[in-house]
Amino acid sequence: MNTQTLIESLRALSPEEMDWKFALYSTRKNRGELELDWNLCKFKGIAGWVDTLRTTLLEKAVAEKTVAEYSPLLSDKISIAAIERGDAMIKGQITDILLNIQNGLVSAPEAFVSGTMPKATGFAFYGELKDDEGNVIEQVLFMRRSNPFLSRQKTRLCTSISGEVVVSEKPILKFTPAVDFILIGDVCYFNSSAIEKDFDLENRHFAIAAKHMTLIGEADIVSDYETLEKAVLSARNSRKFANFDEQILDHITRMGVVEREDFLSTYGITIDKSGRMDTSDSEQCGLIIDLLCCRSCLDVLGRLAVANGITPRE
Numbered sequence: 127m128n129t130q131t132l133i134e135s136l137r138a139l140s141p142e143e144m145d146w147k148f149a150l151y152s153t154r155k156n157r158g159e160l161e162l163d164w165n166l167c168k169f170k171g172i173a174g175w176v177d178t179l180r181t182t183l184l185e186k187a188v189a190e191k192t193v194a195e196y197s198p199l200l201s202d203k204i205s206i207a208a209i210e211r212g213d214a215m216i217k218g219q220i221t222d223i224l225l226n227i228q229n230g231l232v233s234a235p236e237a238f239v240s241g242t243m244p245k246a247t248g249f250a251f252y253g254e255l256k257d258d259e260g261n262v263i264e265q266v267l268f269m270r271r272s273n274p275f276l277s278r279q280k281t282r283l284c285t286s287i288s289g290e291v292v293v294s295e296k297p298i299l300k301f302t303p304a305v306d307f308i309l310i311g312d313v314c315y316f317n318s319s320a321i322e323k324d325f326d327l328e329n330r331h332f333a334i335a336a337k338h339m340t341l342i343g344e345a346d347i348v349s350d351y352e353t354l355e356k357a358v359l360s361a362r363n364s365r366k367f368a369n370f371d372e373q374i375l376d377h378i379t380r381m382g383v384v385e386r387e388d389f390l391s392t393y394g395i396t397i398d399k400s401g402r403m404d405t406s407d408s409e410q411c412g413l414i415i416d417l418l419c420c421r422s423c424l425d426v427l428g429r430l431a432v433a434n435g436i437t438p439r440e
Contacts, residue, residue, distance in 0.1 A: 129193040132206065135310045136180050136188065139266065144253040146172035149227045150274075152244035153324060160326040164226040165233040165243060175301070176251050179268060182303035187317060196316065198331055198365035207316040216314060219325045224265060227252045235297040239275055246273045248306075248324065267309035271321045274299040332359060335367040338418075345379045348414070349398045350405045357411035366419040374418055378403075393417050 148169035151162045187206075194200055196209035211220055227250065237243040248271040255264035276283055276298045285294040306321035307314065316322065335358050348354050357363055378386060383401035390397060395413050396404045404410050416422045 129188060129191070131313070132188055132193050132208070132310075132315060133184060136184050139180055139310065141173040141176040141180065141253065144173070144255045144266065146176060147227060147252045148172055149230055149250045149252060150238060150246040151248055151250065151324075153247045159329070160324070162223060162226070162324060163244065164223070164230045166227070166230040167235055168232060172251060176253065176268065179251070179303045179305065183305070187304070193315070198322075198327070198368050202317065202319045209314050209316070211309065211312045211314055215327065215330055216325055220309065220314065224252070224267070235275075235299070239297045246275065248272055248321070249274050265309065267307070268305045269307040269321060270304065271306050271318070271324060274301060276300050328361060331364045331368065334370075335359060335364040338367050338370045341372065341375060342418070345375055347379055347402055348405045349402045354405040354411050354414065357408055358415060363412075363415050366415060366421055369420045370418060371420050374420075393422050
């Protein structure tokens with residue numbers, strides 16, 4: 127998964143050979159889990175629009191960024207995060223999205239403006255390539271987290287009919303050739319971290335962090351488990367646990383008190399009288415999280431602590 131792979135996939139895409147659907151989605155919580163409600167709208171000339179979108183991606187978005195393996199800490203200003211379609215992190219959500227678009231009902235655009243249908247959170251262009259027997263052999267999805275309907279609340283919207291400017295009585299949509307998410311081939315690409323919300327990745331980050339907190343608790347090496355847990359389960363820190371290194375935890379657990387104090391002091395982490403890492407305040411908790419999740423830097427003196435092959439990472 128690299129930039130060239132995405133470029134080659136986009137270049138090989140032939141929109142005019144595929145069947146396309148335009149779909150709007152809204153989000154809602156159901157028993158603590160995020161769900162996307164999908165509705166289709168008729169849209170003439172989707173293939174031409176998708177081709178424009180594809181060209182813009184090749185000339186701008188992809189050309190200006192590098193493709194890297196998905197990490198919740200990647201900067202979407204410089205990187206496009208890639209993850210296999212079958213990865214457990216997103217497999218269920220991808221399957222649901224594709225099925226819901228395939229089986230979605232067509233709704234009139236007016237319904238989304240009048241309030242009959244929920245306000246759109248975002249929209250998608252979904253394409254299928256079929257063989258001679260009608261079997262789907264390729265699926266492509268472009269998603270953007272943006273309501274495409276222009277608001278009438280602050281200004282009157284106008285359109286042109288037979289060369290005459292008239293006040294619009296129908297919904298007007300605005301599209302820019304930009305996307306937040308791409309599914310092409312067997313790889314999903316996050317061009318913006320904003321759309322991670324619609325894949326419920328935040329809850330998945332919390333689940334991963336909670337799983338690793340169980341390991342920390344079993345190791346019995348922190349002075350106040352509850353304080354550290356509270357810090358870990360914040361949105362910012364939970365994302366770091368995608369890079370949790372159990373080997374570092376194991377090494378700290380096996381160390382004697384004196385050796386542990388010497389090793390941890392390099393990272394500004396203190397221990398209590400029983401040899402447990404001090405988690406009495408948020409600053410210490412942050413340092414511990416950074417160490418266990420490979421986010422630590424060398425201290426100001428430039429000392430490099432080495433313990434059985436474990437070294438701080440810049």
